[in-house]
Amino acid sequence: MIARRTAFFVSDRTGITVEALGHSLLTQFEKVAFAEITVPFIDTIEKTTQLARQINEAGERDGARPIVFSTLVRDELAAALRASTNAMVINCFETFIAPLEAELGTKSSHRVGGTHSVEDVVSYTRRIEAVNYSLMHDDGSSTRDFKDADIILVGVSRSGKTPTCLYLALQYGVRAANYPLIPEDFTRGVELPDSLKGFRNRLYGLTISPQRLHRIRTERKPDSHYASLDNCAYEIREAEILMRQAGIRFLDATAKSIEELASTILHDANLTRHVF
Amino acid sequence: MIARRTAFFVSDRTGITVEALGHSLLTQFEKVAFAEITVPFIDTIEKTTQLARQINEAGERDGARPIVFSTLVRDELAAALRASTNAMVINCFETFIAPLEAELGTKSSHRVGGTHSVEDVVSYTRRIEAVNYSLMHDDGSSTRDFKDADIILVGVSRSGKTPTCLYLALQYGVRAANYPLIPEDFTRGVELPDSLKGFRNRLYGLTISPQRLHRIRTERKPDSHYASLDNCAYEIREAEILMRQAGIRFLDATAKSIEELASTILHDANLTRHVF
Structure with missing residues (x-):
C-alpha cells in the first residue's frame, strides 16, 4: 500500500529553490505518494498563521503529519510556523546558518531574499x-x-x-x-x-x-x-x-x-x- | 577587512538547486567575499578526486578552508569528497535524508537525479x-x-x-x-x-x-x-x-x-x- 503525505515548500520569496530541493529529496521515497504544495511569499505573521492552518488541515485529512520544507529567514516567522503546526518542519536556512556562522566567525545578516530577488x-x-x-x-x-x-x-x-x-x-x-x-x-x-x-x-x-x-x-x-x-x-x-x-x-x-x-x-x- | 573564501556548489546533476541554496545562504554573510564555483555532473570517483584537489588548492590559496555545498546522493562519492578535502562540507542530501527516512518509516532509494533530469x-x-x-x-x-x-x-x-x-x-x-x-x-x-x-x-x-x-x-x-x-x-x-x-x-x-x-x-x- 502506498502511504500518502502532503508536502509543503515554504519560502519568504519565490520558493523556487526550496521546492527544487524538497522535491528532489522526496523523489527518493518511491513508496510514498506526495501531494506537493508550494507556498511562496510568506512574509508576515498573518500569512504564516493562515499557512499553519492549511498545513494542519492537510495532516488531519491524510492521517499523517505533513512534511514542511522551509527557507524562512526571519526568526519570528520560522518560530511561528514551527510552534503552530503539527508537522515535520525542515528549515534549510536554520539548519545551515548556525554552522556557517561558526565556520566564518561572523553573524549572518538575516536579510530576506538574496537569490531570485530584485537585481540591479x-x-x-x-x-x-x-x-x-x-x-x-x-x-x-x-x-x-x-x-x-x-x-x-x-x-x-x-x-x-x-x-x-x-x-x-x-x-x-x-x-x-x-x-x-x-x-x-x-x-x-x-x-x-x-x-x-x-x-x-x-x-x-x-x-x-x-x-x-x-x-x-x-x-x-x-x-x-x-x-x-x-x-x-x-x-x-x-x-x-x-x-x-x-x-x-x-x-x-x-x-x-x-x-x-x-x-x-x-x-x-x-x-x-x-x-x- | 573583508575575509576571502572560496565556495563550491557540487552536484551529481546540474547543480542548479545546490547553487541557488548555497548562494542564498552565503548572501547572508556580508563581511565575507566569496568566490563561488559550481561543479555539476560529479558522478564518478575520478571526478570527485579531481574536485577534491581543486578544493584543497583553493583553501591553500585563500588561507582558509573552502565551504562546499553538495547534493551528492551516492554515499561513496559523498564520503570520498569529505575524506579527501580540508573543507567545511555541507551535504544537503545527507543532512535531511536520515530524518526523512525516520519520519516516513521507509528507506530512500538513493537514486540520482530526480529534479532537472530527463523528463518523460x-x-x-x-x-x-x-x-x-x-x-x-x-x-x-x-x-x-x-x-x-x-x-x-x-x-x-x-x-x-x-x-x-x-x-x-x-x-x-x-x-x-x-x-x-x-x-x-x-x-x-x-x-x-x-x-x-x-x-x-x-x-x-x-x-x-x-x-x-x-x-x-x-x-x-x-x-x-x-x-x-x-x-x-x-x-x-x-x-x-x-x-x-x-x-x-x-x-x-x-x-x-x-x-x-x-x-x-x-x-x-x-x-x-x-x-x-
Missing part, C-alpha cells in the same frame, strides 16, 4: 538583453550579429536548440544564438554553412536519437516526410558527420532535460555566466 | 510546446490562438512581459502569451483592445515605475521620445487607468526579478503548473 539594473538589463538576443537569433532567423554571440547552437530541427538557448539566456545571461542544420546543408560535403564560417570556436552541437526525434516531430507534423523515422535518421546521421568533420563538439539531447543541456554547455564551453 | 516525453513536449506558444504569441505578434493561452500578460513595452512569459513556459510549462499596450490603445477611453475582449479572465498586467522604464528604454533607444521620462510616465499612467477600469489585476515589476514575477503570477492567477 545592469544585471537585469544583461538578462533581458540576452533573452532578446536569443529571440532575434532563433532558428537562424538572423545571422548578422553572430559575432555578438557567446555561443551558437547547431543541430537538426527539433533537437532542443531553442529552449536550451532561452534557458541559457534566462538562467545565466548568456547570449545564445541557434542555427538549424537542414537537409541542404548536407549536400555541400563536409563544409560548414557560409554563415557559420568564422564562428567555429563558438559552435556547439545538439544531437538526438532518431526515435525520440521522430516522436517529437510527429507531435508537430504527424505523418509527414519531415517526421518520418527514416528522414529523422538520415538528418541526424548527416548532421553528426558534418559536426564531427568540422570539429564541433556536440551533446546527445535524447535523455537530457533543458536544465541539463544548458548547464552542461555552460560548463563544457567555458561560458561566463552573467547572472546568479 | 509528455512533460518534455508540454514544456517545449509552451515555449513555442510563448514565442509565437510574443509582443502581440499573433492574437489568433489566445483561446489556448493559460495567461495573457499585458503592459507597456519593456515592462518585462517577454522574459516573464518565457520563464513561465520553461519553468512551469504554462502557455503564456503577451500583448503590448501601446499609446493608440489609450485613445479608446477605457475600452480593451479588440483582440483582448473575450479573454478578460486570462489577462494579467505588469506595470513599472517611470524612472526604471526610462532607464531600460534608454539602453535600447537613447534620446528617443519612446524612452523619454515624460512619455514613460504618460504610457504607464494610461496603462494603469486602462487595467484598473477593465478590472485586470496587475503587478509592479519595478523591484521584482523575473523569477518573482513568474512565481507571483503563477500563484496569484492560480495557474496549473505542468512541469516540476
Whole structure:
C-alpha cells in the first residue's frame, strides 16, 4: 500500500529553490505518494498563521503529519510556523546558518531574499538583453550579429536548440544564438554553412536519437516526410558527420532535460555566466 | 577587512538547486567575499578526486578552508569528497535524508537525479510546446490562438512581459502569451483592445515605475521620445487607468526579478503548473 503525505515548500520569496530541493529529496521515497504544495511569499505573521492552518488541515485529512520544507529567514516567522503546526518542519536556512556562522566567525545578516530577488539594473538589463538576443537569433532567423554571440547552437530541427538557448539566456545571461542544420546543408560535403564560417570556436552541437526525434516531430507534423523515422535518421546521421568533420563538439539531447543541456554547455564551453 | 573564501556548489546533476541554496545562504554573510564555483555532473570517483584537489588548492590559496555545498546522493562519492578535502562540507542530501527516512518509516532509494533530469516525453513536449506558444504569441505578434493561452500578460513595452512569459513556459510549462499596450490603445477611453475582449479572465498586467522604464528604454533607444521620462510616465499612467477600469489585476515589476514575477503570477492567477 502506498502511504500518502502532503508536502509543503515554504519560502519568504519565490520558493523556487526550496521546492527544487524538497522535491528532489522526496523523489527518493518511491513508496510514498506526495501531494506537493508550494507556498511562496510568506512574509508576515498573518500569512504564516493562515499557512499553519492549511498545513494542519492537510495532516488531519491524510492521517499523517505533513512534511514542511522551509527557507524562512526571519526568526519570528520560522518560530511561528514551527510552534503552530503539527508537522515535520525542515528549515534549510536554520539548519545551515548556525554552522556557517561558526565556520566564518561572523553573524549572518538575516536579510530576506538574496537569490531570485530584485537585481540591479545592469544585471537585469544583461538578462533581458540576452533573452532578446536569443529571440532575434532563433532558428537562424538572423545571422548578422553572430559575432555578438557567446555561443551558437547547431543541430537538426527539433533537437532542443531553442529552449536550451532561452534557458541559457534566462538562467545565466548568456547570449545564445541557434542555427538549424537542414537537409541542404548536407549536400555541400563536409563544409560548414557560409554563415557559420568564422564562428567555429563558438559552435556547439545538439544531437538526438532518431526515435525520440521522430516522436517529437510527429507531435508537430504527424505523418509527414519531415517526421518520418527514416528522414529523422538520415538528418541526424548527416548532421553528426558534418559536426564531427568540422570539429564541433556536440551533446546527445535524447535523455537530457533543458536544465541539463544548458548547464552542461555552460560548463563544457567555458561560458561566463552573467547572472546568479 | 573583508575575509576571502572560496565556495563550491557540487552536484551529481546540474547543480542548479545546490547553487541557488548555497548562494542564498552565503548572501547572508556580508563581511565575507566569496568566490563561488559550481561543479555539476560529479558522478564518478575520478571526478570527485579531481574536485577534491581543486578544493584543497583553493583553501591553500585563500588561507582558509573552502565551504562546499553538495547534493551528492551516492554515499561513496559523498564520503570520498569529505575524506579527501580540508573543507567545511555541507551535504544537503545527507543532512535531511536520515530524518526523512525516520519520519516516513521507509528507506530512500538513493537514486540520482530526480529534479532537472530527463523528463518523460509528455512533460518534455508540454514544456517545449509552451515555449513555442510563448514565442509565437510574443509582443502581440499573433492574437489568433489566445483561446489556448493559460495567461495573457499585458503592459507597456519593456515592462518585462517577454522574459516573464518565457520563464513561465520553461519553468512551469504554462502557455503564456503577451500583448503590448501601446499609446493608440489609450485613445479608446477605457475600452480593451479588440483582440483582448473575450479573454478578460486570462489577462494579467505588469506595470513599472517611470524612472526604471526610462532607464531600460534608454539602453535600447537613447534620446528617443519612446524612452523619454515624460512619455514613460504618460504610457504607464494610461496603462494603469486602462487595467484598473477593465478590472485586470496587475503587478509592479519595478523591484521584482523575473523569477518573482513568474512565481507571483503563477500563484496569484492560480495557474496549473505542468512541469516540476
